[in-house]
Amino acid sequence: MSDINNNTNNKEDKFLAEENKKRTVIGPDGIEFEIDPLKDYFCDQKPEVRDPKNKVVEKFINWARAESLWVLGFGTGCGSIEIPPLLTPRFDAARFGVQMRATPRQSSVIIISGYLAVKTLKRVIRSYEQMQSPKYVLALGSCTINGGMYYDSYNTINRLDYYMPVDVYVAGCMPRPEALLAGFNKLKERIKAGRAEGANEYAEKFDWYKANQKKIIKDWNMPDYNW
Amino acid sequence: MKSIINDIKTRFEISDIVKQRDNFNFLTCKKEQTVSLITHLKNIEGFSHFVLLTAVDWIEEGKFQLTYILNNPDKKIDIGIRTFIERETATMDSAHHLWEHVATYQRELKEMFGIDFPGSPRVDESFILEGWDDIPPYRRDFDTKKYSEETFFPREGRTTNDPTEYMKKKLYPDEEK
Numbered sequence: 001m002s003d004i005n006n007n008t009n010n011k012e013d014k015f016l017a018e019e020n021k022k023r024t025v026i027g028p029d030g031i032e033f034e035i036d037p038l039k040d041y042f043c044d045q046k047p048e049v050r051d052p053k054n055k056v057v058e059k060f061i062n063w064a065r066a067e068s069l070w071v072l073g074f075g076t077g078c079g080s081i082e083i084p085p086l087l088t089p090r091f092d093a094a095r096f097g098v099q100m101r102a103t104p105r106q107s108s109v110i111i112i113s114g115y116l117a118v119k120t121l122k123r124v125i126r127s128y129e130q131m132q133s134p135k136y137v138l139a140l141g142s143c144t145i146n147g148g149m150y151y152d153s154y155n156t157i158n159r160l161d162y163y164m165p166v167d168v169y170v171a172g173c174m175p176r177p178e179a180l181l182a183g184f185n186k187l188k189e190r191i192k193a194g195r196a197e198g199a200n201e202y203a204e205k206f207d208w209y210k211a212n213q214k215k216i217i218k219d220w221n222m223p224d225y226n227w
Numbered sequence: 228m229k230s231i232i233n234d235i236k237t238r239f240e241i242s243d244i245v246k247q248r249d250n251f252n253f254l255t256c257k258k259e260q261t262v263s264l265i266t267h268l269k270n271i272e273g274f275s276h277f278v279l280l281t282a283v284d285w286i287e288e289g290k291f292q293l294t295y296i297l298n299n300p301d302k303k304i305d306i307g308i309r310t311f312i313e314r315e316t317a318t319m320d321s322a323h324h325l326w327e328h329v330a331t332y333q334r335e336l337k338e339m340f341g342i343d344f345p346g347s348p349r350v351d352e353s354f355i356l357e358g359w360d361d362i363p364p365y366r367r368d369f370d371t372k373k374y375s376e377e378t379f380f381p382r383e384g385r386t387t388n389d390p391t392e393y394m395k396k397k398l399y400p401d402e403e404k
Binding site: 117118119122145146147151152153154155156157158159162212215216217218219 | 357358361364375376378379381382
């Protein structure tokens with residue numbers, strides 16, 4: 001009788017479905033561990049600098065990376081309108097090896113296509129951190145350079161390079177798809193030359209980037225680093 | 228349109244009537260009577276479509292002006308109800324029970340102007356600005372340029388030179404005036 005009264009866990013779990021309850025499971029390798037399905041699991045270990053040992057192989061890999069840029073389908077601001085024509089037969093980005101991908105895990109390039117509100121910046125940071133390195137950032141329009149026409153807005157950031165390392169800026173308001181293609185070619189040159197080290201830069205100056213991000217995003221309710 | 232306005236005039240205290248178009252009039256109403264006037268228009272006069280609710284900051288008079296725009300789809304006429312509330316207290320009766328989407332407008336006004344609508348659903352939750360800790364940004368005493376310069380790491384602009392002075396210095400560095 002006293003057992004029933006003292007067991008508070010039982011009371012909380014009364015309405016939980018069976019598969020959502022906390023339990024111990026045995027993995028395929030025989031190790032026992034506890035899982036809580038209602039808890040969000042993040043790897044919040046800091047990013048590390050990747051230092052390739054073999055420079056010759058790295059050069060070949062960089063060529064391969066440059067020829068197949070997979071872009072995250074993520075649009076902010078007015079520039080997201082410029083991306084659909086880029087993929088249609090008129091501009092046909094596929095001949096440059098540029099394709100759109102649906103999730104951050106599959107993509108290597110993120111296009112910040114215009115002004116960034118603080119609310120969006122939060123989502124951008126999460127998407128950027130979930131991308132696998134090496135990852136590249138292409139910033140479109142004057143809004144990402146100095147704020148553009150929103151330089152005095154209370155809710156849009158002024159310069160992007162304080163929050164994430166930017167590889168190529170494409171100036172204009174708004175840049176046409178041709179300019180975007182030129183930006184992709186510039187990015188390819190950078191990758192082939194081995195200068196597009198944005199992910200390493202992010203890992204090196206991680207504390208500085210985090211401090212800037214946290215200064216802007218007042219209600220920081222996510223893990224410091226998640227991937 | 229005329230008959231509707233004349234009918235409303237006998238029932239409510241209407242102070243100011245502005246004719247925008249033949250089928251669009253603005254009325255100014257007292258704060259206490261506004262929600263009952265809207266209810267009357269919706270239930271009896273057939274203004275079944277709520278178009279928008281917006282606010283204007285009259286900082287010199289110390290007032291907020293709220294504008295409710297209603298539409299009558301059968302007769303194809305619009306009506307705008309204006310009301311003034313005190314800027315200091317900034318509280319208004321909620322009208323979310325008439326149309327559900329009024330609550331969204333009220334939530335936005337709470338965040339952007341700081342106008343409170345007690346009882347409106349989710350009015351205290353953040354809407355667009357997550358974690359805003361300054362005065363509401365649409366109030367006219369909020370200096371958006373100053374805020375942006377303090378917060379968003381502005382990029383320093385280009386330096387320009389006065390051509391006459393610059394060339395004088397470059398060509399005749401010894402000459403002084």
